[in-house]
Amino acid sequence: MNMTPERFAQLVETHGSQPARWPAQERQAAEAWQRDNPAAQALCHEYARLEALLDALPAPVLPGLEQRVLQRAASLASDSLLDQAMDWLLPRGDRLLAWIWRPALVACLPLVCGIYMANFFSFGISGPEVAWEEELALLALNDYAEIAE
Amino acid sequence: MTDDEALMQAIVAGDSRAYEAAIRQHLKSISHFAFRMLGNSKDTEDIAQETFLRLWTHAGTWQREKASVSTWLHRIAHNLCIDYLRKDKSALSSEYEDEHAGTDRPADAPEKAEQLQALQQALEALPERQRSAMVLSHYHGFSNKEIATIMDISVDALESILARARRSLKAQLKH
Numbered sequence A: 001m002n003m004t005p006e007r008f009a010q011l012v013e014t015h016g017s018q019p020a021r022w023p024a025q026e027r028q029a030a031e032a033w034q035r036d037n038p039a040a041q042a043l044c045h046e047y048a049r050l051e052a053l054l055d056a057l058p059a060p061v062l063p064g065l066e067q068r069v070l071q072r073a074a075s076l077a078s079d080s081l082l083d084q085a086m087d088w089l090l091p092r093g094d095r096l097l098a099w100i101w102r103p104a105l106v107a108c109l110p111l112v113c114g115i116y117m118a119n120f121f122s123f124g125i126s127g128p129e130v131a132w133e134e135e136l137a138l139l140a141l142n143d144y145a146e147i148a149e
Numbered sequence B: 001m002t003d004d005e006a007l008m009q010a011i012v013a014g015d016s017r018a019y020e021a022a023i024r025q026h027l028k029s030i031s032h033f034a035f036r037m038l039g040n041s042k043d044t045e046d047i048a049q050e051t052f053l054r055l056w057t058h059a060g061t062w063q064r065e066k067a068s069v070s071t072w073l074h075r076i077a078h079n080l081c082i083d084y085l086r087k088d089k090s091a092l093s094s095e096y097e098d099e100h101a102g103t104d105r106p107a108d109a110p111e112k113a114e115q116l117q118a119l120q121q122a123l124e125a126l127p128e129r130q131r132s133a134m135v136l137s138h139y140h141g142f143s144n145k146e147i148a149t150i151m152d153i154s155v156d157a158l159e160s161i162l163a164r165a166r167r168s169l170k171a172q173l174k175h
Helices: A005-015 A024-036 A038-056 A065-077 A081-089 A095-120 A128-148 B003-012 B016-038 B041-061 B069-087 B110-125 B128-138 B144-151 B155-174
Strands: none
Touching (some): A005 A024, A005 A038, A005 B155, A038 B110, A065 B041, B003 B016, B003 B041, B016 B041, B016 B128, B041 B069, B069 B128, B144 B155
């Protein structure tokens, strides 16, 4: 590929001033262009200065961060019996199983709650024995009605 | 099996030691990235904690053929930082000067100290995607392809962003 001032500037702006970071297929042409062109050398020098200043910016200091992240990790990873039960109910890792199992569980939850609540609260409805007796009484009334006719 | 695969399989299986090893291996890079994006240690810690929480809860979603663990974690951190910055732009506050107020600097280099301060301000003033691309490229040594994966954009789009970021920083330093 033939090097042009525009392409050389684009290379340096995109990849930085270090030839080692330039794309391999253009590196040779770009290095030759840099050797032969003072303007290209000046451009590289400007970006090299920018990179040196970026390197001189001090690294962030974050005291105690590793310890706090590890502490939280330890609390996440320490499995109680409840955690183990939850792991069994809501499997991690196996994506296919998790994708089928979790919506199925969530879908069943209202049904289970409904059955439990219906069983727990009678909502004024009497038990099946009473209902059966009432039905017998109504049948008996039917019989009397037929006789009366 | 690669080291990344072995590590992630162990984490998926609930191996807490593998999880701690992954934290020790990647925390510095993730926290430095977040600090350079957000500029303060409190939000940096939130981002780091959330990134590693997702490593524990979402390790099963990592795909070897798509990205290395490091690239995957930086992608999580990048997305968290962008979400954070978009939700609360006013929260972007720099502790850089406070953090390094006690740093010894040669007395004969006030000009350089000014340049560094100007550069820090220029870096913070960059649009978030330009800042992210610049930080990942310069400080973390990711290739353009890896950064494109982290930022979920094409390599061409990334190169355009990087070129604009470098031009902008260079222009700021000239003033």
